[in-house]
Amino acid sequence: MSILEVVGVSKLFGALRAVDDVSFTVEAGEIFGIAGPNGSGKSTLFNTISGIPFGPDEGRVVFQGQDLSRLKGHVIARMGLARTFQRETAFDTLSVFENALMGASYGRAARGAGAAEVTEALQFVGFDKAMFRRPAAELSVYDRKCLMLATALAMSPRILLLDEPASGLTKPEIEDSITLIRRIAGRGITILLIEHVLTMLLTLSQRLMVLNQGRMLILGEPEEVVRNPEVIRAYLGDRRRAA
Numbered sequence: 001m002s003i004l005e006v007v008g009v010s011k012l013f014g015a016l017r018a019v020d021d022v023s024f025t026v027e028a029g030e031i032f033g034i035a036g037p038n039g040s041g042k043s044t045l046f047n048t049i050s051g052i053p054f055g056p057d058e059g060r061v062v063f064q065g066q067d068l069s070r071l072k073g074h075v076i077a078r079m080g081l082a083r084t085f086q087r088e089t090a091f092d093t094l095s096v097f098e099n100a101l102m103g104a105s106y107g108r109a110a111r112g113a114g115a116a117e118v119t120e121a122l123q124f125v126g127f128d129k130a131m132f133r134r135p136a137a138e139l140s141v142y143d144r145k146c147l148m149l150a151t152a153l154a155m156s157p158r159i160l161l162l163d164e165p166a167s168g169l170t171k172p173e174i175e176d177s178i179t180l181i182r183r184i185a186g187r188g189i190t191i192l193l194i195e196h197v198l199t200m201l202l203t204l205s206q207r208l209m210v211l212n213q214g215r216m217l218i219l220g221e222p223e224e225v226v227r228n229p230e231v232i233r234a235y236l237g238d239r240r241r242a243a
């Protein structure tokens, strides 16, 4: 059985169908890539799946056999579906540790887990204990992204939605992120990956879906998808901005 089924999902903002009748399934343990030009509906799709901040207007999202479509974001998180955001979100005045603890209290770890899970998640993404007390405001862009990842991992998710983890990173940092995401997948966590950086998408994704104007253009083997002339012309032609 697929771990995630997205069935005819749409999200409307007034007359705009930001996500328009999108359907796909994700298998347990898969890294599933999502590409598409700016404004094609990628982040809105993540919103509708995670319930943060809203679910779909039409269609269904089924996670491990359960329909998420009408559930609140925190309920979905506690079921084991976590996400990160395009912009690094952190409470600047809180410490690195306190930020990740917030994640643990929002997600699955709230059911009896705490400091141990947070410590493990922070160390897993590369923070040593000396960093735990630093305010998030002092972190570099890369470290803020790592903190967002650790916060999500502290929820003990079964599936993780990553929204542009490589944006704003240098080439070596992108390489480090690729390694880290691989290690996360190695823990058995299924990953949905929105990214513009093709090197990351092609290195990590087992399948790649391209959205355009809210609709699925193509879904398939990544190397074939990015060679598809229609994809190159319409969506990826000016996106090869990664090194």
Ligand SMILES: Nc1ncnc2c1ncn2[C@@H]1O[C@H](COP(=O)(O)OP(=O)(O)OP(=O)(O)O)[C@@H](O)[C@H]1O
Binding pocket: 013, 016, 018, 036, 037, 038, 039, 040, 041, 042, 043, 044, 045, 086
């Ligand atoms: N809360 C909102 N209210 C109104 N329109 C919105 C809202 N959120 C997104 N949109 C619109 O929905 C469309 C899809 O936006 P979305 O952010 O999902 O695209 P994206 O593919 O993630 O883009 P990018 O690659 O730039 O992050 C865009 O036209 C956007 O302006």
